[in-house]
Amino acid sequence: MTNPTLGGAPAAIPDPDEIAGALRRLGHMLEDLRGTVRGFAFEPGTNALEKLAVPLQTAQTLTTRAVDCLRSLTQSSYASNPYSRSTLTLLASTVACVCVAAAHVSEALAANPADDKGFRGTPEEAASTQAARNAEALPVMTEHLTQAAEELELARIGCFHAASGITGRTRLLDSKATDSASASPKRTRRSTPPARLSPAQQTALRALARDGARLHESLSSGKRRVVTEDGTRITSATLESLRGRQLVHVDNSTSLFHGQRITLTPAGREAAAALSPIRSETTGPAGPPAAPSAAPRR
Structure with missing residues (x-):
């Protein structure tokens, strides 16, 4: 310099x-x-x-x-x-x-x-001492x-x-x-969520929106894994794809061995909110209303 x-x-x-x-x-x-x-x-x-x-x-x-x-x-x-x-x-x-x-x-x-x-004794004594x-x-x-x-x-x-x-x-x-520079004092129209999220990305966004997760690294193998509160499986590839889209943030201020907190960015929360709700498997579509019973004849 x-x-x-x-x-x-x-x-x-x-x-x-x-x-x-x-x-x-x-x-x-x-x-x-x-x-x-x-x-x-x-x-x-x-x-x-x-x-x-x-x-x-x-x-x-x-x-x-x-x-x-x-x-x-x-x-x-x-x-x-x-x-x-x-x-x-x-x-x-x-x-x-x-x-x-x-x-x-x-x-x-x-x-x-x-x-x-420079040992003064015999060679055998020198070797033994050394x-x-x-x-x-x-x-x-x-x-x-x-x-x-x-x-x-x-x-x-x-x-x-x-x-x-x-x-x-x-x-x-x-x-x-960038968000501060582009912000308008007036309420703007809600932007559209990122297009074509894979099923794995959608599942990850839902899990992160509910409870968040932590990123850990194994000291022995060096492999990284995502640990969620509800047990939802999120692969490292899915996490990196969401990071590439700036939908999640990993808190690097803590050690990977203690776990780095994974949260949704504002864009990630918006994308998670725009996802279609998961239909329950036990609840089917509502059937037609039951016909009224005939009145008893006199």
Whole structure:
């Protein structure tokens, strides 16, 4: 960024969508580094020193990228909206997780015993001493690398959640601004609902109009599922299609593991209200009125 006081051009305001994209790319790189650390096979000594250097340098580089994303987000237009605090807090915690992961890799490197080539005893005594030092260091180093992998996983999750929060809130604010700009002081004619909603989309809109739902993600498999109050099944594909039509909103301020609230947008409520009511299966069409009974003859 160019400092205007030094005669350069004014610095451009960072674009929130570009920051979200950078966070997603960072999340994928953190995932790759986590896989490297988790599958790390080494022998204490020179072998571990050579192998630990690469993930340590990578962790430090990713820490710098995470800090850059946080700084850019605080300077963007997103920081001025009322929903930015939770995302900024999440991103700051993500930076901390990457830093802690790098620190654990450094601690593993610090616990690694150097090969003692200047041992004054016999070669057998030197080998025995080195083996004892290696055996003592191995569990310590393994524990630090395990902790580093866990911190990298938390950082990966934080990157993707922050990116989703940025894009979701930006679109919500843009839609509200568009609605406010196009609003008329007079009551306007009710717009027509979105055309050709599939049966699955109609069922989802009815369920969301009644009780809402929550979006969850499994920590083990990474799969997402929609949980409704009445047990109505809504697939992820149906949810994404409704989001694409801007009929539903997913609250990205909370974690997917705790559940993100799914609600209808104003357009979604209008579309749900325009749906034909479901006819009860037990109640058939009303039959013709019964003929009046003949009056008794005298």
